[in-house]
Amino acid sequence: MTKRTLGISLYPDHSDLNEDKKYLVLASQYGFTRIFMSMLEVSEGKDKVAEKFTDLIKFAKGLGFSTTLDIAPNIFDQLGISYDDLDFFHELGADAIRLDQGFDGQKEALISFNPQEMNIELNMSNDVAYLNNILSYSANKPFIYGCHNFYPQRGTGLPLDFFISSSKRFKDQGIDTAAFITSQVGKIGPWDINDGLPTLEMHRDLPIEIQAKHLFATNLIDCVIVGNAYASEHELRKLGEIDRYQLTFDVSLTTDITQVEREILLDNQHVRRGDITDLVIRSTEVRKKYKQADNPVSSASHDFKRGDVVIGNDNFGKYKNELQVVLKNHSDERKNKVAQISSDELFLLDYVGPWNKFRFRR
Known part of the structure; x- marks a missing residue:
């Protein structure tokens, strides 16, 4: 059973490196320890991208953060690499990669035995036997994590009953879980539409700390991540003050x-x-x-x-x-x-x- 944690999201392809670092320092002061970091493009070339992400991830690690890289599938083609070799992402300093696409189960199980010992994060926002299929191929369970999607378009977030059902599939297997809440002031996300970045539609207009209280109260989520950047200091403080283990x-x-x-x-x-x-x-x-x-x-x-x-x-x-x-x-x-x-x-x-x-x- 893991201790409950708080996370933030960063979009280095859409943001300023120094602003990202300031945000990391602020978040670390309020007890945040995880980062969801999006890698959407490598238009600057492989070396330039590696330099930027290494700098940011190393800086974050110095503050006690672990980093999950969310990698768009086209990135692999652009970099000329495959899921069979995660060296590039490991050298950036990332602790985990999120599998943005599903394979046949056997493939994910194999990836979980990657020699770099990176965690593999699976998409939780599907109420199907995806996880069970992967585990049936004798996957490396301690290295498998689950994380829900976020939904930038108003009206497209998950309904509560579906969220609970799909989350239970992971929690019942003892898998570490995460889901997103949305800042009411953050403007940066992965796409040009950003009506907030929650997992649950019912959270979209709620104060951020109430969203987090709810996710923890379901007893189905171990890590609550702010989906958009940048949350205000007031919001970060409110989240940092939450009792993650009982409702206040x-x-x-x-x-x-x-x-x-x-x-x-x-x-x-x-x-x-x-x-x-x-x-x-x-x-x-x-x-x-x-x-x-x-x-x-x-x-x-x-x-x-x-x-x-x-x-x-x-x-x-x-x-x-x-x-x-x-x-x-x-x-x-x-x-x-x-x-x-x-x-x-x-x-x-x-x-x-x-x-x-x-x-x-x-």
């Missing part, structure tokens, strides 16, 4: 929240009870910890809607100071509303299952 909901607090309620909400590890209910997500351990703390009935409304965070007040008997997240609208005078989850994040409530851990941040 952004909340706005009510004006009448008490000090005890604030502490229960923000300063504790919350765990959903294993015997779940449709009405609310219950975090019950906190009520034991704050058993002695008074919690007067709030004068605010006790009509609750989905995404409200409530805490049992003094009229709730043994359930006083239990924290609950509302899933279905209801009213209850024995609970005080203390916060509201951001509307953009309400869909993430579906990912808090039995015994799942979660936290709140204002």
